[in-house]
Amino acid sequence: MIQQEAPRRDLYALIEAYFRTRFATGNPLITEAVNRMLAAGGKRIRPRFTLLAAEAAGAPAGDHLPLAAFMELIHVATLIHDDVVDHATTRRGVNATAVDFGNRISVLAGDYLFAWIFKNVTADHPHPIPHILSAALADITDGEVLQLKALGNLDLGVEEYVEIAGKKTASLFAASAACGAIAGGAPANVVAAVRSFGYAYGIAFQMQDDYLDMTSDEATVGKPVGNDLREKKMTIPVVLALAGADRDFRGDLERYYTGDDESPERVAGIVAAIGSHGGLTATRTAVAEYVGLAKAALAPLGNLPARAEFVAIADALLA
């Protein structure tokens, strides 16, 4: 079989065209709120995983665009709610939904989107796809609650961090890939392979997100930098810097996490201390480890073109 590489590859464009021309919920105001979020950008990694997994199963990506779109929309709905509770003013460099539409519409828009997605996925897909998708949403919210409970907990270990990141972030990447494979008719070992890939990728993705929050700038990541530290989140650079840290460093972090000085100078000082205690270097190593795990999980895909594209997306985290 001759591989038709060029037209099949541009999954991002396929997804964007779908959202632009075919996406609409039953409520015009909510469709508009979602479209504004979508227009602000995003790499559409979750729906790309769905389409690539469908391709790995031998199915045409174009047949699975609505399912792929659900994955991005679950993510969008959780972001809309996050921005309400965080009183965020911007998201991906544009106004947060709550700024343009108010808190009421934002909470309702997220709820409606969840319900609209499940209403459609239960109409169009047999078990277990609706179950995998709702279990992923349960994981996301459970993970966010666990993260809130862990705020400022300097005793949080790497295993607990990975459990939280697994629920909050990796679960939806795993579900996106698994659902695409199932919808495409993949055998169980391929479903398991892309699910494992999505899960390990998701852990790496969250770790890299934590890293960028300390090392990048607002223009690059589209949100204020040092945010995680200001919110007293336990991110992976903090967890890794604390492993075997001296008493002075730990004491300084304790004062930061229990205090209320979140000035740019203080935050920059904490970032520098995390760096000098190896937290940033160790984070990059951990990202690379999970990227390696993700790629290794793809062995059952043999030399399918989808495998190379999955690998390229994972490697991009290391760029």
Place this chain on the structure above:
Amino acid sequence: MIQQEAPRRDLYALIEAYFRTRFATGNPLITEAVNRMLAAGGKRIRPRFTLLAAEAAGAPAGDHLPLAAFMELIHVATLIHDDVVDHATTRRGVNATAVDFGNRISVLAGDYLFAWIFKNVTADHPHPIPHILSAALADITDGEVLQLKALGNLDLGVEEYVEIAGKKTASLFAASAACGAIAGGAPANVVAAVRSFGYAYGIAFQMQDDYLDMTSDEATVGKPVGNDLREKKMTIPVVLALAGADRDFRGDLERYYTGDDESPERVAGIVAAIGSHGGLTATRTAVAEYVGLAKAALAPLGNLPARAEFVAIADALLA
């Protein structure tokens, strides 16, 4: 067949015992938040509809308690979110969830509950039950958005009011009854009958809720009275009082709805004017009409004991 009335009838106690002894989500903090809401009271009408409909299908009510509980929990989750966006401090006379747990946990708790319910219902029930449940949640949130858009719209007609109440309130009563009948193995005409009953009951229920908001007192309804008017909602007494109203009354309502005087005296004056323009009497008539429609829909149930209990619940709205 001898009807075993006594033990079978106390569905409320069955539901309460289920929540008390068998209900737990995967997140202890969220289970606790839900249990506080449940402990504050409620008549459990939605789960009772599920159990009665299962009985009408010839199934033992006790076999369908988890499904019945999902109906109450969908309702509880929407209330938790409503209280966040309304900045409500009390619900059923006790602290709103956001007061005890904060806005973040409250938004996440509602999201988690929705996801947890769908995760379980998709694992335990075949199509179309998960679809009916998610479509009902889409209706509820869609109806709430439509209600927000209709705030202060004095041109809102009875038909539009009924459409909004149908989505916001009646849809879940209809789904609760329909899912119980389907799970119990009822024939299509019985499913349709209890669904129609639930829908008409839900419209009557919302109209009566609107009525009580103008005529009851805080101790009776467990929330501040005149709330709907203060929020500039278009409730059925307002819609009906405006039908054929004189210019002076309409002008006064316009001033109230566009102004910012929501003092107890002003609200009491508006309620009195709605009453003298027939809005309250017409509302009671409309409630009775929908109760009549609800009861008439039950004809396919013949003389099943469940029918009498459905009728008693509907008639209680007229007491």
